[in-house]
Amino acid sequence: MLIQVRGVVKSYVKGSETVLVLDGVDLDVDAGEWVSLMGPSGSGKTTLLNLIGGLDVPDSGSICVNDDEMVGRTNAELAAWRSRNVGYIFQLYNLLPVLDAFQNVEMPLLLTNLSRKERREHVMTALDLVGLSDRIDHYPAQLSGGQNQRVAIARAIVADPAFLLADEPTGDLDRKSAEDVLNLLQDLHTRFKKAIVMVTHDPHCAERADRLVHLEKGVIVADT
Amino acid sequence: MIGILRYHLMSLWVRRVGTSLSVFSIGMAVGILVLVLSLARGFELSLVDTGREDNILVLRQGASSEGESGVTRPKWRALQTYPGVAVDASGDPLASAEIYAAMNLNKADGGTANFPLRGVMPATFRVRDTAKLVAGREFTPGTNEVVVGKALLGRLAGCSLGGALDTGGVMWPVVGVIDGGGAAFDSEIWCDVEVFMQVFKRQVYGNVILRRATPAPAEGPDPLREMLENDLRLDAKTFTERGYFREQSGPLGTALKFVAVFIAGIMAIGAAFGTAVTLLASLAERRREIGTLLALGFRPHHVVLGFLCEATALGLAGGILGVLLALPVNGVATGTMNWKTFTEQAFAFRITPDVVVLAVTFSTFVGIVSGLLPAIRASRVPPSVALRG
Numbered sequence: 001m002l003i004q005v006r007g008v009v010k011s012y013v014k015g016s017e018t019v020l021v022l023d024g025v026d027l028d029v030d031a032g033e034w035v036s037l038m039g040p041s042g043s044g045k046t047t048l049l050n051l052i053g054g055l056d057v058p059d060s061g062s063i064c065v066n067d068d069e070m071v072g073r074t075n076a077e078l079a080a081w082r083s084r085n086v087g088y089i090f091q092l093y094n095l096l097p098v099l100d101a102f103q104n105v106e107m108p109l110l111l112t113n114l115s116r117k118e119r120r121e122h123v124m125t126a127l128d129l130v131g132l133s134d135r136i137d138h139y140p141a142q143l144s145g146g147q148n149q150r151v152a153i154a155r156a157i158v159a160d161p162a163f164l165l166a167d168e169p170t171g172d173l174d175r176k177s178a179e180d181v182l183n184l185l186q187d188l189h190t191r192f193k194k195a196i197v198m199v200t201h202d203p204h205c206a207e208r209a210d211r212l213v214h215l216e217k218g219v220i221v222a223d224t
Numbered sequence: 225m226i227g228i229l230r231y232h233l234m235s236l237w238v239r240r241v242g243t244s245l246s247v248f249s250i251g252m253a254v255g256i257l258v259l260v261l262s263l264a265r266g267f268e269l270s271l272v273d274t275g276r277e278d279n280i281l282v283l284r285q286g287a288s289s290e291g292e293s294g295v296t297r298p299k300w301r302a303l304q305t306y307p308g309v310a311v312d313a314s315g316d317p318l319a320s321a322e323i324y325a326a327m328n329l330n331k332a333d334g335g336t337a338n339f340p341l342r343g344v345m346p347a348t349f350r351v352r353d354t355a356k357l358v359a360g361r362e363f364t365p366g367t368n369e370v371v372v373g374k375a376l377l378g379r380l381a382g383c384s385l386g387g388a389l390d391t392g393g394v395m396w397p398v399v400g401v402i403d404g405g406g407a408a409f410d411s412e413i414w415c416d417v418e419v420f421m422q423v424f425k426r427q428v429y430g431n432v433i434l435r436r437a438t439p440a441p442a443e444g445p446d447p448l449r450e451m452l453e454n455d456l457r458l459d460a461k462t463f464t465e466r467g468y469f470r471e472q473s474g475p476l477g478t479a480l481k482f483v484a485v486f487i488a489g490i491m492a493i494g495a496a497f498g499t500a501v502t503l504l505a506s507l508a509e510r511r512r513e514i515g516t517l518l519a520l521g522f523r524p525h526h527v528v529l530g531f532l533c534e535a536t537a538l539g540l541a542g543g544i545l546g547v548l549l550a551l552p553v554n555g556v557a558t559g560t561m562n563w564k565t566f567t568e569q570a571f572a573f574r575i576t577p578d579v580v581v582l583a584v585t586f587s588t589f590v591g592i593v594s595g596l597l598p599a600i601r602a603s604r605v606p607p608s609v610a611l612r613g
């Protein structure tokens with residue numbers, strides 16, 4: 001078992017009222033498994049993804065990755081763990097606009113002990129994999145949405161993490177680019193056995209996964 | 225860690241307008257600081273570097289400057305032949321009696337100001353040899369002829385070789401120019417001490433300058449000076465020539481430095497606020513980028529350091545800009561009042577390395593201070609919130 005979420009509760013305080021976002025969520029993800037997470041807006045999908053990635057901490061419950069408990073760790077520990085184990089993919093790519101494609105992909109490697117030359121090799125491999133090795137000196141503003149998302153995927157995999165967390169990775173793309181991105185994820189999934197947890201609103205996208213999980217009002221209502 | 229700096233420096237570059245405004249405001253503060261400090265430094269150098277360590281200046285007990293002092297002829301005769309005073313090749317003592325006073329003279333550009341007039345004996349040219357005759361000749365004893373410090377050329381009405389100075393009806397032909405190497409003598413006028421006393425109706429000399437035959441001991445009390453000061457006939461107070469000038473620079477140099485720190489301090493506070501506001505605005509625009517950095521595994525302290533580096537870079541650039549802005553005045557001569565001798569003193573802005581180092585350190589400090597609040601703010605943003613934009 002790669003990821004094991006047990007009885008996770010998460011609420012936010014907004015002004016004077018408390019909003020219960022996740023109300024006891026259980027979820028297992030096997031190594032190399034691709035899970036799609038669906039549900040209406042506000043159902044807590046992003047929140048769950050952030051908890052798994054250690055970007056936020058639950059009020060109660062437990063999250064184990066590779067049998068290591070994540071809950072209770074310090075922010076610094078979580079950050080260090082994240083840099084080695086999690087690849088993040090966002091709806092709006094979240095590339096740093098001031099850096100070019102190469103430099104964006106290199107960012108996660110700056111946290112490692114790799115030499116300049118080794119970093120260069122890793123970055124080129126990742127960009128090659130997403131088919132953008134001819135665009136290394138392009139800035140995000142000079143690339144299409146689909147290309148930007150592919151750069152972001154290269155960044156997510158460059159440090160060779162165990163799993164990818166993707167929050168509506170095709171939400172901002174046209175059909176064709178969305179298809180490219182899904183094919184790319186498929187490729188990473190089959191060839192490199194990456195586990196993927198992908199939030200999506202699009203049933204067509206969700207079908208590409210091994211498993212479909214429905215979240216509604218903070219609880220999982222269907223798991224197929 | 226070094227790698228992430230690229231992101232921060234590029235962010236500064238991308239926000240060129242805000243960046244330049246910050247750099248400029250810091251630069252202005254530093255520019256002013258450098259200007260006034262270099263003024264203070266030039267003033268100090270003009271006095272501190274004057275004179276020799278082995279010349280002894282003798283004043284009357286109780287006088288704190290040459291202008292207030294008085295030495296009678298019998299005392300001068302005793303001092304001239306005092307044991308321990310050096311003699312030149314022909315056996316004449318290297319000693320000279322002088323009188324020093326502030327003279328109200330016409331400036332070349334209109335108006336009047338006080339300038340130092342020093343009545344000297346011909347021996348002064350040998351004793352105070354840090355002042356060198358660079359043009360013309362020494363004055364002829366017994367005449368009104370004068371030699372002038374090179375900084376006075378063109379500043380005073382009639383002050384050129386062949387010209388003449390006017391002290392309310394008495395004319396003083398200029399026959400020579402002395403160079404004190406940027407020091408106090410550059411602003412002095414030297415005439416014959418006996419003529420001085422006749423014209424201005426003085427009965428006594430002002431001070432005596434002596435060259436000592438053997439150097440003072442490196443440490444401990446100086447026997448020659450002690451002997452002079454303890455000699456009841458002389459009623460004397462002594463300085464080394466250098467030490468005397470160093471002391472004269474005190475109050476004005478300090479006042480100028482105070483002004484420098486005060487003005488630059490106020491401007492720096494303004495600049496620091498401006499820079500902090502710029503950085504905070506930039507931070508607000510970049511919340512999602514910071515969230516992204518955290519999602520990639522960068523830690524809050526990386527973000528803090530990154531923002532501090534941005535602020536430091538702004539401060540450093542501002543410091544360099546400020547020094548460059550001030551640089552054109554380096555060496556430009558000006559004059560100011562020396563409040564101890566009440567004479568106009570010519571000196572130049574001196575942007576010395578230590579002034580530059582101080583200015584850049586100061587601006588970097590301003591940058592860091594202005595970056596503290598934005599940096600702490602940046603690190604407090606929870607990543608899940610920052611990612612929502």
Ligand SMILES: Nc1ncnc2c1ncn2[C@@H]1O[C@H](COP(=O)(O)OP(=O)(O)OP(=O)(O)O)[C@@H](O)[C@H]1O
Binds near residue numbers: 019039046048
């Ligand atoms: N930091 C926060 N402070 C307050 N409320 C929050 C915070 N983060 C999330 N929420 C609230 O939690 C609920 C779930 O948010 P979440 O982003 O997880 O939903 P989602 O399923 O991803 O929705 P969408 O499909 O629109 O992205 C929402 O009502 C949201 O307003």
Ligand SMILES: [Mg+2]
Binds near residue numbers: 045046047167
């Ligand atoms: Mg969401």
